[in-house]
Amino acid sequence: MSGARFRSRSSFAISLLVPLALIGIVTLVGASGRPAFQGTVTLILCNLIVVLGLQVFVGNSGVYSFGQLGFATAGAYVAALLTLPPAFALLQTPGLPSFIADAQLGALPATLIAAAIAGLLAVAVGLPLMRTSTLAIPISTFAFLVVVYNVTANWDRVTGGSSGLVSIPTTTSVESAGLWAAVAAVLAIAFKWSASGYRLQATREDEVAARSIGIGVMRERLIAFGISGVLCGIGGALAVHQSGVLNPTTFYFGATVTTMTMLVVGGARSVLGAVVGAIAIATVNEMLRGIENGADLFGAISVGAAPGLAAIGLGLILLATMIAMPDGLSGGREAGELPWVRRLGPTASSPPSGAPAALAGRSQVEAVEKGALRAEEISIAFSGLRVLKKVDLELEPGEALGLIGPNGAGKTTLVNVLSGFQGPDSGTVTLDGVDVTGGTPTRLARDGLGRTFQASLPFPHLTALESVAVGAMGIGIGRRRAAAVAADVLDRLSLLGQAALPAGSLTPAGQRLLGVARALATHPRYLLLDEPAAGLNEVECGELAEILHGVLGDFGCGILLIEHEMSIVMELCPRIQVLDDGTTLCVGAPEEVQADPAVVEAYLGHSFQAVANA
Amino acid sequence: MGMMNFAHGEFIMLAAYALYVFAGLPFPAAVASALLTGIAIALFAERVAFRPVRSADLSTQLVTSLAVAAILQNVVTAAVDARAQSVATPASLSESTSIGGFSVPNLEFVTLGLTAIVLAGLGWLLYRTRTGLAMRAAAENFDMARLLGVRADRVIAISFAISGALAAAVGVLIVMQTGQVTPTMGLTPVLIGFVAVVIGGFGRMFGAVIGGLLLGVLSSLLGAYLPDGLAPFRDAIVFTFPVLILIFRPHGLLGGEVGRARV
Numbered sequence: 081m082s083g084a085r086f087r088s089r090s091s092f093a094i095s096l097l098v099p100l101a102l103i104g105i106v107t108l109v110g111a112s113g114r115p116a117f118q119g120t121v122t123l124i125l126c127n128l129i130v131v132l133g134l135q136v137f138v139g140n141s142g143v144y145s146f147g148q149l150g151f152a153t154a155g156a157y158v159a160a161l162l163t164l165p166p167a168f169a170l171l172q173t174p175g176l177p178s179f180i181a182d183a184q185l186g187a188l189p190a191t192l193i194a195a196a197i198a199g200l201l202a203v204a205v206g207l208p209l210m211r212t213s214t215l216a217i218p219i220s221t222f223a224f225l226v227v228v229y230n231v232t233a234n235w236d237r238v239t240g241g242s243s244g245l246v247s248i249p250t251t252t253s254v255e256s257a258g259l260w261a262a263v264a265a266v267l268a269i270a271f272k273w274s275a276s277g278y279r280l281q282a283t284r285e286d287e288v289a290a291r292s293i294g295i296g297v298m299r300e301r302l303i304a305f306g307i308s309g310v311l312c313g314i315g316g317a318l319a320v321h322q323s324g325v326l327n328p329t330t331f332y333f334g335a336t337v338t339t340m341t342m343l344v345v346g347g348a349r350s351v352l353g354a355v356v357g358a359i360a361i362a363t364v365n366e367m368l369r370g371i372e373n374g375a376d377l378f379g380a381i382s383v384g385a386a387p388g389l390a391a392i393g394l395g396l397i398l399l400a401t402m403i404a405m406p407d408g409l410s411g412g413r414e415a416g417e418l419p420w421v422r423r424l425g426p427t428a429s430s431p432p433s434g435a436p437a438a439l440a441g442r443s444q445v446e447a448v449e450k451g452a453l454r455a456e457e458i459s460i461a462f463s464g465l466r467v468l469k470k471v472d473l474e475l476e477p478g479e480a481l482g483l484i485g486p487n488g489a490g491k492t493t494l495v496n497v498l499s500g501f502q503g504p505d506s507g508t509v510t511l512d513g514v515d516v517t518g519g520t521p522t523r524l525a526r527d528g529l530g531r532t533f534q535a536s537l538p539f540p541h542l543t544a545l546e547s548v549a550v551g552a553m554g555i556g557i558g559r560r561r562a563a564a565v566a567a568d569v570l571d572r573l574s575l576l577g578q579a580a581l582p583a584g585s586l587t588p589a590g591q592r593l594l595g596v597a598r599a600l601a602t603h604p605r606y607l608l609l610d611e612p613a614a615g616l617n618e619v620e621c622g623e624l625a626e627i628l629h630g631v632l633g634d635f636g637c638g639i640l641l642i643e644h645e646m647s648i649v650m651e652l653c654p655r656i657q658v659l660d661d662g663t664t665l666c667v668g669a670p671e672e673v674q675a676d677p678a679v680v681e682a683y684l685g686h687s688f689q690a691v692a693n694a
Numbered sequence: 695m696g697m698m699n700f701a702h703g704e705f706i707m708l709a710a711y712a713l714y715v716f717a718g719l720p721f722p723a724a725v726a727s728a729l730l731t732g733i734a735i736a737l738f739a740e741r742v743a744f745r746p747v748r749s750a751d752l753s754t755q756l757v758t759s760l761a762v763a764a765i766l767q768n769v770v771t772a773a774v775d776a777r778a779q780s781v782a783t784p785a786s787l788s789e790s791t792s793i794g795g796f797s798v799p800n801l802e803f804v805t806l807g808l809t810a811i812v813l814a815g816l817g818w819l820l821y822r823t824r825t826g827l828a829m830r831a832a833a834e835n836f837d838m839a840r841l842l843g844v845r846a847d848r849v850i851a852i853s854f855a856i857s858g859a860l861a862a863a864v865g866v867l868i869v870m871q872t873g874q875v876t877p878t879m880g881l882t883p884v885l886i887g888f889v890a891v892v893i894g895g896f897g898r899m900f901g902a903v904i905g906g907l908l909l910g911v912l913s914s915l916l917g918a919y920l921p922d923g924l925a926p927f928r929d930a931i932v933f934t935f936p937v938l939i940l941i942f943r944p945h946g947l948l949g950g951e952v953g954r955a956r957v
Binding site: 142143208215218226227231333388391394 | 698743746747750752754758760761762764767768772881885889926927929930933934936937940941944945946
């Protein structure tokens with residue numbers, strides 16, 4: 081079992097230690113400076129925590145949220161109100177319930193409560209927002225940010241209104257901020273490499289493919305949104321205990337742009353990127369602010385005051401990054417994944433060895449149970465065009481059924497109906513006797529239905545091993561066992577040698593096989609393959625046929641094969657169903673199908689039929 | 695275009711500032727200069743910032759537009775001032791006309807008329823002209839449109855010019871109503887626009903109109919009937935409302951095309 085790992089120990093250690101070392105250096109540099117400098121560095125570290133919070137959601141989901149600073153605001157106000165001395169509280173926030181006004185907690189409990197409340201708020205806000213589409217989330221989260229601003233600016237009796245709060249105890253030191261930043265970095269990396277983190281990354285790489293392996297997109301996004309809220313809340317709470325003042329614009333549009341710039345410039349996909357980006361941008365920002373205030377630059381160039389200069393500079397950096405380097409400084413990689421670090425290391429990539437038989441056991445046992453995937457009288461029309469007309473189909477575990485027919489016959493639509501991507505207008509789909517008509521792809525994948533697509537839909541930024549393992553994680557298998565399952569599947573498909581490569585770097589044939597492997601890792605009892613040989617050359621087709629034979633034997637699942645490459649269909653499938661114009665022409669053995677006049681006509685046309693008969 | 699442009703608010707803001715800078719000119723000339731400013735700045739942003747990221751994913755384009763917005767906003771802050779500047783408006787606009795006992799400010803007529811003209815013009819352009827067809831084709835599938843001979847660069851530039859002109863119209867109307875300009879004045883209108891699009895459903899002009907009307911009506915009703923204690927929270931309630939719609943219609947009232955995954 082120990083063979084299968086997502087990364088070598090050294091790669092793991094480097095990925096974890098480099099961000100921590102960077103945070104440590106910043107903390108030490110800060111602690112050695114004068115008080116004013118210490119304050120600046122403390123705020124930079126607080127910002128860093130917020131950026132890490134952004135990374136957890138934005139980086140792993142690929143969905144931009146402009147509302148995370150709203151959670152920083154929430155955390156900051158909660159922490160401020162909990163620690164404000166009662167006398168000041170009475171003065172500034174007369175509307176506050178007395179148990180909060182009288183409370184004067186220490187820094188740690190206040191921060192923890194602030195984090196918890198920010199996290200709960202994130203879950204509450206995320207519940208409706210995460211249901212919306214990838215495009216709507218940036219807008220609706222932005223609207224949330226405005227709502228938070230509006231409430232804090234006008235709820236005078238509790239938040240002090242637009243003039244804000246003052247005399248908040250300043251308890252955050254450079255050291256404590258550095259410690260929290262380190263905790264946040266570990267948390268962010270732990271989430272990224274957890275099963276939930278991997279599932280979320282899969283939705284970022286390809287949402288459709290992610291749903292096909294049982295991943296609930298909304299659920300995974302919500303989890304990350306909540307964790308992101310907690311981290312942003314901590315960042316806000318610590319920051320307010322550094323500056324001692326808080327008003328509704330502290331974490332508003334400007335801070336949103338700044339933190340987003342930090343994340344994007346560093347490279348949103350990696351925790352390293354968040355840390356590097358936050359430190360780099362903060363440094364540039366401080367320098368620009370120095371110029372803005374008319375300070376002497378390096379003691380040589382004296383510049384007059386120029387308000388707005390820092391913000392213009394950050395905007396230009398962000399713009400240049402998007403145009404020239406959209407993956408950011410880190411390239412979206414963790415420290416251990418950087419090309420030059422890999423070259424340094426003794427074991428650049430250690431492909432998992434001795435693949436265990438983690439998978440075969442379960443599916444073969446279940447294959448013995450009697451059942452079938454059955455479609456009855458499926459009909460569907462797209463704006464009047466009837467694509468399927470009362471089509472039946474039956475697939476048993478362990479059997480291979482070929483589904484052929486001319487282009488536009490409705491083959492892919494039928495597979496979409498079977499796998500839940502398309503609800504039928506009428507008819508039923510049953511899975512081992514249970515009616516699953518209208519079930520979501522996620523549900524059906526967990527119930528034992530795997531599929532591939534005409535396009536490979538790879539997860540380009542995950543390694544081959546991760547891409548397949550996430551299939552196992554999709555149906556709820558933990559990450560360690562998922563790695564073992566993935567290694568096993570890759571081994572059987574002769575892909576193990578490429579396990580450590582990014583999926584996007586495999587050949588087209590490799591990516592196609594990877595799609596099959598990913599589906600197999602979900603332990604399907606029924607596997608629907610939509611033109612797996614499309615785009616493969618003759619040699620690769622031969623290899624694919626061999627591999628599919630092996631799959632039938634090893635995994636015991638039923639295979640529905642859509643394919644135009646007849647050699648594979650004829651060789652693999654003892655039973656073939658021919659679809660034409662939305663109806664079944666015939667079902668039978670290859671010889672029967674080939675001899676059927678209706679099939680010949682569908683494929684070759686009426687005149688050919690006449691010629692053949694003459 | 696299937697693209698959300700944060701910088702649209704800054705097109706509005708810059709056009710409004712043109713009105714402020716050219717306040718000395720006769721009013722029609724000042725409005726014309728605002729219009730030209732809106733178009734020029736939109737074309738400039740398209741050429742410098744948006745064209746290089748055109749083939750990138752939507753998130754990249756979104757963040758790019760955020761960068762453009764931040765730059766433009768702060769350039770104005772640096773060049774003029776962060777504080778609001780007042781702009782004189784023609785007296786005739788602030789007078790009212792009495793209709794059947796109701797006193798209606800003249801400005802409302804201008805707003806209403808202009809909105810109707812813009813909507814009709816936009817609908818006509820998009821759905822009744824060759825250029826509009828080319829624009830919609832380029833929005834659906836840029837590369838394919840290009841292969842079919844649509845002069846895509848020009849089409850996209852035209853659509854940016856149009857959006858710049860529309861932004862300028864909005865900017866002028868806002869100045870007429872408030873009599874002042876600030877560097878952040880573009881934020882609220884663009885957010886309202888975004889939210890209207892989300893409510894209506896992406897890629898549907900009619901959806902955006904419905905969404906915008908709903909938001910406007912809601913905002914006015916809340917303004918009139920909200921008890922005093924809650925009145926300051928009007929914006930919060932207005933922007934929470936879309937969430938309620940999205941709970942039941944995650945892809946907007948009319949159901950967007952973009953939100954649905956194609957398999």
